[in-house]
Amino acid sequence: MGQAIAFYTLAAFILGFAVLVVTTKDTVHSVLFLVLDFLFVAALYVLLDAPFLAVIQVLVYAGGIVVLYLFVVMLVNLKRPPEAHHDPHRRTKLGLFLAVAVLLELGAIAVYQTTRPVLSVPGAPMPVTGNTEQVGWLLYTSYLIPFEIASMLLLVAMIGAIVLAKREL
Amino acid sequence: MFDTNELVLNMGPQHPSTHGVLRVVLRLDGEKVVDSDVVIGYLHRGIEKLSENRNWTQIILLTDRMDYVAAAINNVGYCETVEKLMSLEVPRRARYVRTILCELQRIASHCLWVGTHAMDIGAMTVFLYAFRERELILDLFEEFCGARLTYNSMRIGGLPLDIPPGWDKKVLEFCKIMDSKIDEYEELLTHNRIWLERTRGIGVISGPHAVALGLSGPPLRGSGVPRDVRKDEPYAAYDEMQFDVPIGLAGDTYDRYLVRMEEFRQSLRIIRQGTEGIPEGPIVGKVPRLIKPPAGETYHAIESPKGELGYFIVSDGKSTNPYRFRVRPPSFCNLQGLRTLIKGHLIADVVALIGSLDVVLGEVDR
Amino acid sequence: MIDQFVIPLLKIVIVLNATLVAVSYMVLLERKVIAWAQSRLGPMRVGPYGILQPVADAVKLMIKEDITPVRADRWVFTAAPIISMVPALIVYAVIPFGPKVSLFGRQVSLSITDVNVGLLYVVSVASVGVYGIILAGYASNSKYPLLASLRASAQLISYEVAVTLTLVSVVLMAGTLSMVSIVDAQYNGRVWFAFVQPVAFVVFFIGALAETNRAPFDMPEAEQELTGGFHTEYSGMRFALFFLAEYANVIVASSVATTLFLGGWLRPFPNVAMLRFLGFIPSWTWFLIKSFVFLYIFIWVRATLPRYRYDQLMRLGWKVLIPLAIANLVVTGIVKVLLS
Structure with a gap:
């Protein structure tokens, strides 16, 4: 029961921050939400009794990779005018395609898990x-x-x- | 792929390590200085113009305010220029005392330099050590003339007053203390790995280039040019003193540092000779009641701790104030080299190089 | 119930408060020690020998006007000092101040918790601390803080590699990541790891100096170059938080170094029966004494050495310390395999 409450709270936070990452206008703020997201994912690992993974998650993702993101975001001039392209909806299309691909993959996993028993560690x-x-x-x-x-x-x-x-x- | 912008950084006039109110506008590529613009004038008080409206004796105390860390040397330079203009004979005793005061002042000034220079590079203990010894010199000056910073310690034709009894012994005692203290500074810096890495090969300037830029004093001698007014055109009692002029080889910050450290020792040597050999006699020569130099002009230079300090004075022979008064301040001329020196170096080197030129803004702006 | 909630909470309260007091007195200690090194007296006015100086400092900083620059990124500007303070404090969760002792008939271990991955936890929390500095520089919207924060983060990231590599050699020696077990391993091995891993010890210490932004690696706040560094635009309590975070980090580095290399709470020669009389000094006192020695060295170094230049610091990190740490790690591994 306690675990379930903890899981759903964490999951809500993770999803909430993930949404904020993509909706925030200010890029630096968006990167910061990403850090928070990673920290909550780490908490999720702790909940799953995997402290090693949790710590590595913080060390590598929150402490390392996102710092580099921040560097890039802070130092590179992002206010350049977008270069002209013959297809103005190119990005939207790409996004849609990726979203569908991820959804399909998630669905496949879900189906696979319900039909086949969970494999034990090989x-x-x-x-x-x-x-x-x-x-x-x-x-x-x-x-x-x-x-x-x-x-x-x-x-x-x-x-x-x-x-x-x-x-x- | 990405456009890289140059960053314009305004260093000063309220920056902790521009030694007063110097302003340096740096154009940076990352942390590297691409170009710079040295802006001066924040401490301009119009000393040269003021002097044209003061009588000849009053000007002495204006000269105090130029290089305020070496006021006595400014006094000596001015008084000797006027004496040269009036062809006055200065008694030997006065010349000896002047020499001792000049060298004490040089040590005091170098103490301040070694402290702030080391502080700029991050070694803060040397700063307090050096100030401790500077304090002893200030005490000596206080005993001699009552003031600790702006002394007004000279008169045209000699000294305002004789040295107090026992003062020469105190000076010798100070020399003894100072000897070991210089070793102490050198222990902290000279062979320190970090100090070497921070100063070696930084701001290299060749001898001819230094001459062309008009550098003088330790920055010039650091580049291997053996020019020292005390040796080349002796004034006061320097012609009777034994001393060496240290020169550097590489012309980098480290050599300028070494030159000044050796100057500490040479100054002590001069002070010892001077104090032991003070002759008896009057302290003021035959000076007329009303100082009114004959019409004419003259230039006279002395070696200040910063470099060649020259006075150019024109007298019209009628009034009791100079017709034109002009100073060649060593800091001002040395500061010209800064732009050349810092090009291509990092921000951290900029402060090291400002320190190694040893500028006093009171003298730059006058 | 008591074991599960009350005691850990009590421990947290005690450790947090003790740390904060220690941090503020670390400031006084630094001022005093540097003053002695420079033949001065240091703070003498507030209380006898200036012992109330931290209180005066705190009051002053709290009643100062708290200024946010107009063009600053408000939220990030406020969050940055907090982000840099929190990691420095939560590291204490895994630092053991002593073994299990019986207190009022109850077995209490003198550490808040002993997790399986204690050492990794320390490293990962320390790696999050860099955000405070980067964000402070970014949010101030000013050139000097930005330059300083870039320096700081580059420095932190590079030295973290060297420090972490030295920690790996310690882990190889101890065979565990738990802080308590590492101390136990030193007890069982009858030697402090500082003696079997001298290279790792030295590299760790230099790396710790750099990671805590202390002299001679204090580039990010090099007053003489970048005015105040990344906290140039901060004032009042927010500035105080940065200030405290720096000292808290120094204390953390000392505690970690003590635990990993100097046998933590163990008394000198813990296995020599003849020195058992030393046992009257409680274990946590040994821990504090050893940490204090480290703190003193930190201050001593600051009073003695000039500052490295930024590029020289990077060269030292990448071309000297990291190869040294890797070589040390390889040698440790080989020797360990050969011996077993």
């Missing part, structure tokens, strides 16, 4: 206890290849960013 039973240890164990056993691919991807992105930034020098 692989052998974990020899470790504790949230952090379990995450570590899974990352380095069952999900080793996705983990490595993700790191490769990040490395490539990093090198790409450096090359782009250094081109002028």
Whole structure:
């Protein structure tokens, strides 16, 4: 009961802030609402008994990535006139397309979950206890290849960013 | 992809490290100075024009207000110029005392410089240490003439009064204290890694370029030009003193710092020689009751702590005030170099460079 | 009921108040210590030896006019000091001041809570603190604060990497992220981690100086360069919050350093029976003494060193400290595997 109340309160906040993120006119304010959103998502993780994920959520998203967003928003002149394009409704169309895609995906997941039973954690039973240890164990056993691919991807992105930034020098 | 704008930043006149009321308008690319505009005049009191309406003795106290951290040197420079104009003979005792006072004043001025310069770069302890020693010099001056900042301590033809009894011993005692204190400042700064990184290679200016810009004093000697009025055109009793003129090699902020630190020691050397060798005799030469220099003009320069301090005076030979009075203030001429020095450096270096030129705005604006 | 709500609440109240008092007295301590370093007396007028100075400061700041610049972003301008103060305070939730002690017949642990991911919590909360500075610079709508806040955030982000990497080597040594267990690991290992991880210790300390914006890395508020830094436009109580946040962060850094590297609440040589007589000093006192040593060094450094330039600071962070921390981490890992 208590958990349900907590969940619905958090969910309401998360959705509310998410709406504010896209409706606020001032970009900096919108980024700030995004931070709040991330913090509440972190709280949701705590509720799910995943403190490690919650802390990482705050550390990486709220403390790292959004700071970079803020930098960009603060430093880049956003008041440029929008460049002319042959299709003025291009953005609306793109938005609609993406929204439909996300909705379809969510629907698919919902259908899939009701028809198929929830899969248990693949692989052998974990020899470790504790949230952090379990995450570590899974990352380095069952999900080793996705983990490595993700790191490769990040490395490539990093090198790409450096090359782009250094081109002028 | 994105348009980058230059940022125009107004530094001063109410900025904590522009040493008074200097205003520097910086054009920044990020934190790098692309160009700058040095604006002066916030402390202009019209001293030169005022002097044309004062009699020759009254002007001495106006000169106090120019370089107010080295007032006695301003007095000496003015009095000697008038003496040169009137071809007055100054007694040897007076010349010796003048030399001692000048060098004490140089130390006081350099104390203020090392304190504020270090403070600009973030080392705040040196500031208070240096002020502690400056206080001792001010005490000596107070004992000599009763004032601590604006001394009015010279008269045309000599001194207003003789040194008090026992004063010379106190001066020697001070020299002994100061010796160890200079080492103390150097311990905190000279070999400090951060200090080296902040001052080495910052604001490099070559010797010929420094001459072309009209720099003088430590900024010029830091670039390796051995020009010191005390050596080249001796005045007061400097021709009887043994001292060296330190010069730098690289012409950067660090060398200017080293030059001034060595000047501390050379000044102490001069003070010791002077105090031990004060001759007996009168303190004022044969000065007429009414000071009225003959018609003519003269320029006379002395070495102030900031550089070459020159006075150009025209007398019409009839009135009791100068016809034209003009000062060549070292701070003003050194400040000309600032724009060249800070180009391409960061904001943090701007304050370091203002400090390393050691300007006093009272002298710049007069 | 009592165990679940009353005791934690009591602990929170005590720790928060103690912290706030400590922060205000940290200001006095700093002024006094720097004064002694500079052969002055420091505050002497308010109360004997100036011990009531923090009270006078607080009263002064509270009755000062609170000015918001006309073109400022009002909401963000108000929120910024709060955002920078809160993370500094909530870190204390996981800092252990002592082991479990029995108090009035009840087992009470001397920490508000001991979560499984304590150390990560500290790091993540600290990473949120940067918002206060960025937003203050942005919301003031003024050039000096903007420049300062850019410096500050770039500095914080870069040094956080180095600091976090050193923490990872500590975690490797202790095998846990819980703050209490890290102290226990030092007890069981019979040595403070400062001695087995000297490189991590030094890098952590330098990084902590930079992360708390203290001299010689106090660029964001370099008075001589950027007038007041990111809080140039602030006055009154909002300024006081920034001011307190800085000192609260210094105390947090000292507490974390004590816990991770100096054995937290443990007395010196906790395993040597001969020194058991030292046990009459309660554990939390040892914690305070060790933290105090750190605070003193923080102040001492400020009184001694000049300030780094911004680009030099970045170079030091990225080209010296981070590689050093990574190398240390790798070596620690290898040694750990070889020994086990």
